[in-house]
Amino acid sequence: MAKPAPKAASKPAPKTAAKPAPKAASKPAAKPARGKSVESDEDFALRSLQMAHEDNKRFDASDEQLLHFYEQMLLIRRFEERAGQLYGLGLIGGFCHLYIGQEAVAVGLQSALTEGLDSVITGYRDHGHMLAYGIDPNVIMAELTGRQAGISKGKGGSMHMFSTEHRFYGGHGIVGAQVPLGGGLALAHKYREDGGLCLAYFGDGAANQGQVYETFNMAALWNLPIVFVIENNGYAMGTAVKRSSAETEFYRRGTAFRIPGMDVNGMDVLEVRAAAEIAFAHVREGKGPVLMELNTYRYRGHSMSDPGKYRTREEVQDQREHNDPIERIKKELAERGKTEDEIKAIDKAIRARVAEAADFAENSPEPDPAELYTDVLVESY
Amino acid sequence: MAIMTIRDAINETIREAMRRDKDVIMLGEDIAGGAGTAGGQEAIGGIWGTSVGLVGEFGPERVIDTPISESAIIGAAAGAALAGKRPIAELMFSDFIGVCGDQLINQIAKFRYMFGGNTRCPVVVRLIYGAGMNSGAQHSQAFYNLLTAIPGLKVALPTTPADAKGLMNEALMGDDPVMFFEHKALFGKKGEVPEGLHRVPFGHARMAREGGDVTIVAFGRMVSFAEKAADALAEQGIGCDVIDPRTTSPLDEEAILDSVEQTGRLVVVDESPPRCSMATDILALVSEKAFTSLDAPPQMVTAPHSPVPFSKELERAWVPSPDAITAAVRRTLDWG
Ligand SMILES: Cc1ncc(C[n+]2csc(CCOP(=O)(O)OP(=O)(O)O)c2C)c(N)n1
Ligand SMILES: [Mg+2]
Numbered sequence: 001m002a003k004p005a006p007k008a009a010s011k012p013a014p015k016t017a018a019k020p021a022p023k024a025a026s027k028p029a030a031k032p033a034r035g036k037s038v039e040s041d042e043d044f045a046l047r048s049l050q051m052a053h054e055d056n057k058r059f060d061a062s063d064e065q066l067l068h069f070y071e072q073m074l075l076i077r078r079f080e081e082r083a084g085q086l087y088g089l090g091l092i093g094g095f096c097h098l099y100i101g102q103e104a105v106a107v108g109l110q111s112a113l114t115e116g117l118d119s120v121i122t123g124y125r126d127h128g129h130m131l132a133y134g135i136d137p138n139v140i141m142a143e144l145t146g147r148q149a150g151i152s153k154g155k156g157g158s159m160h161m162f163s164t165e166h167r168f169y170g171g172h173g174i175v176g177a178q179v180p181l182g183g184g185l186a187l188a189h190k191y192r193e194d195g196g197l198c199l200a201y202f203g204d205g206a207a208n209q210g211q212v213y214e215t216f217n218m219a220a221l222w223n224l225p226i227v228f229v230i231e232n233n234g235y236a237m238g239t240a241v242k243r244s245s246a247e248t249e250f251y252r253r254g255t256a257f258r259i260p261g262m263d264v265n266g267m268d269v270l271e272v273r274a275a276a277e278i279a280f281a282h283v284r285e286g287k288g289p290v291l292m293e294l295n296t297y298r299y300r301g302h303s304m305s306d307p308g309k310y311r312t313r314e315e316v317q318d319q320r321e322h323n324d325p326i327e328r329i330k331k332e333l334a335e336r337g338k339t340e341d342e343i344k345a346i347d348k349a350i351r352a353r354v355a356e357a358a359d360f361a362e363n364s365p366e367p368d369p370a371e372l373y374t375d376v377l378v379e380s381y
Numbered sequence: 382m383a384i385m386t387i388r389d390a391i392n393e394t395i396r397e398a399m400r401r402d403k404d405v406i407m408l409g410e411d412i413a414g415g416a417g418t419a420g421g422q423e424a425i426g427g428i429w430g431t432s433v434g435l436v437g438e439f440g441p442e443r444v445i446d447t448p449i450s451e452s453a454i455i456g457a458a459a460g461a462a463l464a465g466k467r468p469i470a471e472l473m474f475s476d477f478i479g480v481c482g483d484q485l486i487n488q489i490a491k492f493r494y495m496f497g498g499n500t501r502c503p504v505v506v507r508l509i510y511g512a513g514m515n516s517g518a519q520h521s522q523a524f525y526n527l528l529t530a531i532p533g534l535k536v537a538l539p540t541t542p543a544d545a546k547g548l549m550n551e552a553l554m555g556d557d558p559v560m561f562f563e564h565k566a567l568f569g570k571k572g573e574v575p576e577g578l579h580r581v582p583f584g585h586a587r588m589a590r591e592g593g594d595v596t597i598v599a600f601g602r603m604v605s606f607a608e609k610a611a612d613a614l615a616e617q618g619i620g621c622d623v624i625d626p627r628t629t630s631p632l633d634e635e636a637i638l639d640s641v642e643q644t645g646r647l648v649v650v651d652e653s654p655p656r657c658s659m660a661t662d663i664l665a666l667v668s669e670k671a672f673t674s675l676d677a678p679p680q681m682v683t684a685p686h687s688p689v690p691f692s693k694e695l696e697r698a699w700v701p702s703p704d705a706i707t708a709a710v711r712r713t714l715d716w717g
Contacts, residue, residue, distance in 0.1 A: 093693055094515030146515070146692030157517045157691030173519035174479065175449050208448035209480070236449055237428070238414040244448040310414065366694040376687045 042258070049260045049290060050251070052278050059108075059273035063336055069111065069269045070329045071346060073103035076128045077326060078354045079137055080300075083127065083144055083158075087304050091362060092144045096158045099128030101299035104325035105231055106132040108272025109199060109294075112280055117194060119167040119185045121178045122201035124159035125231075126171045129201070133166045137353060141361035149364040153371060176202060176209030179228070183215040186226035186289075197225040197283045205236020207250055213257075219289040220257040227279050228254070228291045231266065233298040238310040251293035259291045266294035267323045297323065382575055388568040390542035391431045394549040395469060397578075399439050402467060405553060406443045407432060408454050409471030409507075413446045428473060429509055429568055451480035455506060459489045459558075462504040467553060474516075475508035475524045475562065489558045490533030501556040505549075511564040511602055511652060512689045512700050521689035521696075523601060523652040526659050528560045529629040535583055536630040538562040540604040542572040544627055547581025554580065564602040584631035592620025595710050596640040598663050599623060599650040603682075603701060607650050610706035621710060629659055637663060638671050645676030646713035650706055655683040677716035680709040 080098040110132040143150030161171040172178040182200025189196040230250045251261030264275040279290040297319045399405045412427045413436035426433030436444040447454050458470035492502045512521040529536045539545040552559035590611045599607035604625040611621035622640045651660040660681040682701045
């Protein structure tokens with residue numbers, strides 16, 4: 001691979017594999033700005049956050065923080081595994097998009113938010129983002145089983161989580177639609193001058209929707225406090241990134257709107273957190289939007305009924321074995337002196353927590369039929 | 382005649398059309414699926430399985446996996462149609478007309494008229510629709526009524542494998558834009574399909590049941606529900622005409638009016654919410670043109686005026702049921 005070693009090492013393999021080599025090779029080199037040999041100040045600004053990130057890649061977590069990240073990621077993993085099982089048993093129906101493999105993204109980014117101030121919005125692969133807030137797994141799982149105790153009373157389901165309390169604005173099923181909505185959330189932060197920002201997540205596939213670029217322009221034009229996060233997991237359903245995208249270096253896609261981009265290893269929670277600090281500080285200083293590309297990988301199918309023929313077993317296995325975000329931190333905990341027994345105890349506690357959520361979700365009552373007619377409007381029709 | 386599913390009937394019809402006519406091309410998200418990756422040429426064939434094998438036979442120049450960009454997919458299909466191609470564009474879920482609504486409503490529907498008859502736009506847009514699969518509020522809607530309201534579009538909604546073939550052939554051989562609605566719960570439905578270039582003209586209803594006491598007009602998946610209700614009622618000596626209009630634009634008014642004139646009783650079954658729906662459309666037609674034939678107030682069996690819920694229980698209650706149809710038929714008989 002022509003990529004420089006440190007970068008290639010920190011990148012998950014599928015992207016490297018999926019991207020054409022010449023492009024990747026030219027990436028870290030200074031951009032030849034319109035034939036000039038020295039880049040202009042403006043071009044520099046577009047890459048300055050990335051350079052800051054390169055200088056200080058990993059967040060210096062305390063033992064306590066590291067443990068917390070580990071627990072959160074593991075909770076997401078086990079929760080999603082259980083959701084997959086409940087789906088298999090017929091207790092969950094419809095669409096169910098698991099976050100397994102991508103845990104470090106939501107955990108790393110959301111750990112850097114200011115609770116109760118910043119807002120978050122995402123697509124349908126949203127269980128992990130809810131759990132990363134510390135929201136009760138019971139009400140998330142009960143939403144998956146479509147019960148009254150679910151966080152959206154069973155009316156929304158897997159794709160449409162929502163938490164007013166945490167300023168989590170959903171859970172959206174129309175690919176890309178959450179991005180302009182995120183622009184609006186940021187507009188509200190700016191208007192209120194509350195110092196908050198909006199974190200708007202979307203996928204590599206969603207990055208090809210037109211409304212994303214309408215929002216980029218507005219956000220840059222109006223200097224909105226928004227961090228756009230492209231979770232690049234390599235695929236949109238069965239379509240690999242290189243088959244859908246002319247520019248596969250997604251962090252560059254804001255360049256035409258003068259939005260600085262950051263290219264981040266989404267498989268290492270500490271790199272994610274470090275990048276988040278840089279991006280959030282930039283936005284909070286009133287310097288306008290940032291575009292972060294989080295390179296990650298989904299281990300499971302797109303949804304539950306994915307034939308999975310668009311990639312090899314080896315590719316998935318390779319990620320699981322060599323790039324797993326949870327194993328990475330587990331190893332680090334051991335290096336910092338956590339014993340095997342202590343780590344096992346954590347695992348056990350999390351399994352118990354997830355089992356409790358599953359029981360709750362299975363045994364909660366179905367919504368009352370009258371719910372068909374409620375919540376359509378604030379008032380009645 | 383071969384027995385096959387609606388899924389296979391659509392696949393075969395498109396395959397035959399692509400063999401016959403080089404101008405027929407397909408665009409959609411994941412319709413080839415996995416082509417060019419380690420998974421090989423035709424890993425998925427669309428999430429509905431309707432394009433299985435097509436990229437293998439016709440290649441990626443004619444079976445085009447697109448980015449997730451509905452506005453550009455529909456717009457590009459329409460532009461290619463103006464230039465003489467016959468594109469079939471797929472909206473994986475009809476709900477996504479929200480994303481590409483302008484291309485459908487302001488562009489495709491207007492060209493013929495706005496350009497004074499100087500052009501034609503023979504694009505076929507396949508829209509996969511309907512509730513009943515726990516897909517929630519944004520992946521379950523039946524929007525055929527919205528597009529039926531737009532002059533300049535034809536709207537088809539096949540309910541049998543034979544009609545899927547016949548209407549698709551008609552769409553691909555005609556010169557107008559066709560909105561082709563396929564119910565996701567009907568793909569597995571089996572039936573006989575005529576061999577060869579079977580065509581079903583638009584604007585000709587199918588009489589799914591003949592009974593003579595009550596007229597039931599049903600749309601899409603609701604046709605099978607109406608048949609179920611009619612069969613149950615037949616055992617109790619009540620005969621129902623079940624009319625499947627097959628296309629909502631153009632609409633076979635005559636078939637509906639003829640039946641109502643004979644029965645004097647009308648039940649319309651529609652999977653959409655009630656307001657400004659096909660149900661209200663048919664009621665308006667009958668009250669305007671067959672008012673004196675009516676012996677009882679016409680009944681509408683529709684979804685409630687609310688979004689499609691996720692919960693299985695709620696969704697079951699949301700979708701019109703055969704029991705609700707039976708009850709509506711009885712109301713028309715018990716009236717007065
Ligand atoms: C407007 C719209 N088009 C298509 C879909 C169907 N769909 C759902 S998810 C998806 C793939 C999205 O991929 P990506 O943005 O990469 O997110 P990921 O699933 O990988 O998290 C598609 C095509 C949709 N829900 N909405
Ligand atoms: Mg993706």
